[in-house]
Amino acid sequence: MSVALATYDAEQPAFAPASEAGPAPKRIVVAYGFWVFLLSDIIMFSALFAAYAVLVRATAGGPTGAQVFNQVSVAIETGCLLASSYTCGLMSLAIGSRRRAATYVGALATFVLGAAFLGLELREFASMIAQGATPQRSAFLSAFFALVGCHGLHVTAGLVWLTVMMAQVAVKGFRANVQRRLQCFALFWHALDIIWVGLFTVVYLMGVVP
Amino acid sequence: MTEALYDRPPGYAVPAEVQEPSGFLVYTIGLVLAVVLTATSFWVANTSLLWGPGVPVGLVVLAIAQMGVHLVFFLHITTGPDNTNNVLALAFGLLVVFLVIAGSTWIMTNLNDNMMPPPELMNSHMRH
Numbered sequence: 180m181s182v183a184l185a186t187y188d189a190e191q192p193a194f195a196p197a198s199e200a201g202p203a204p205k206r207i208v209v210a211y212g213f214w215v216f217l218l219s220d221i222i223m224f225s226a227l228f229a230a231y232a233v234l235v236r237a238t239a240g241g242p243t244g245a246q247v248f249n250q251v252s253v254a255i256e257t258g259c260l261l262a263s264s265y266t267c268g269l270m271s272l273a274i275g276s277r278r279r280a281a282t283y284v285g286a287l288a289t290f291v292l293g294a295a296f297l298g299l300e301l302r303e304f305a306s307m308i309a310q311g312a313t314p315q316r317s318a319f320l321s322a323f324f325a326l327v328g329c330h331g332l333h334v335t336a337g338l339v340w341l342t343v344m345m346a347q348v349a350v351k352g353f354r355a356n357v358q359r360r361l362q363c364f365a366l367f368w369h370a371l372d373i374i375w376v377g378l379f380t381v382v383y384l385m386g387v388v389p
Numbered sequence: 390m391t392e393a394l395y396d397r398p399p400g401y402a403v404p405a406e407v408q409e410p411s412g413f414l415v416y417t418i419g420l421v422l423a424v425v426l427t428a429t430s431f432w433v434a435n436t437s438l439l440w441g442p443g444v445p446v447g448l449v450v451l452a453i454a455q456m457g458v459h460l461v462f463f464l465h466i467t468t469g470p471d472n473t474n475n476v477l478a479l480a481f482g483l484l485v486v487f488l489v490i491a492g493s494t495w496i497m498t499n500l501n502d503n504m505m506p507p508p509e510l511m512n513s514h515m516r517h
Contacts, residue, residue, distance in 0.1 A: 206398060207397070207398045209398070210398025210399055210400060210401065211398055211399070211474060211475065211478075214398070214399040214400075214475060214478060214479075215478055218478055218479065218481075218482030219482075221482060221486060222482060222485050222486055222489065225485070225486040225489045225490050226489055226493075228490055229489050229490045229492075229493035229494065230493075232490065232493070232494050233493060233494060233497040250431070250434075250435070254431055257427055258427075261420070261423055261424065261427065262420075264459070264463055265416055265417075265419075265420045268412075268416040268419075268463055269413070269416060271400070271412075272412045272413060272416070275412070362398065362400060362401070365400050366399060366400040366464065369400065369459060369463040369464050370464070372459060372463070373456050373459045373460070376427075376452050376455045376456055376459065377452055377456070379430075380430060380448050380449070380451070380452035381452075384430055384431065384433075384434035384448050385434075385445055385448060387434060387435075388434055388441075388444050388445060388448075
């Protein structure tokens, strides 16, 4: 180290500039990589949204959205998913301060609300199919089931993931790698709620507006 | 604490001890805002008080606002210097989403306008 550099350093603020800070810790790299994955997942959903928007009038003489959508059920589904996103956030806080019991309570609430959402959605699908509004009926219904069903599959995957993570917390405790996975799960769950906001607006609410 | 200054992962809730507004408060504010926006969306879609053609635009605005609330309060995306990478990735994602949705609907609307056969031909077509 030269003297000139030492005096230069002395004038610097307490932290090093970004170019000299070195590689970011793994926690940050992992979450950033998962963020990029989530954005690519959102781009995949945008293709399904575009397909739905193009095909929404192609009912081929079959039922339209206004005839088959049940707004009350959708409102309850929305409430369940929003509340589960909130409890997932509270679970993240409990994990941050290593409170094991609070983590389990948060995870259980998240799981129950997510499962309630999924149950209501499946009931809605079943009643639509019973009315003859199957995916084969028209291009509109194909696009509807592809878009909403893909979101439902994501929620299912999230519930499985959450169960696995709670088993890992029980067996391994709050290890660094378990915490990173829980962080990714929370990101995933919040991102699903963001997609649902677009979904209930575009599909259900715009579908019933005359 | 150089890491906290330059990089913060998305979804990172600052532990309660070091944060000025507590994490619980942030999530609760987010929940309240999201509930208000959702309720407004459902009201707008069902009311007859508003001018009909403006309703879809209003719904889109409410949805985008709620997505913003979720990003800020649940995913903790901020405009701070520690969040630059997250915001840049988000901006690129939004660009692609915009291109896919706006491009598809634009092209397909044009195609429908220019190539839609007259109704009688369309009906004979649909019967098969």
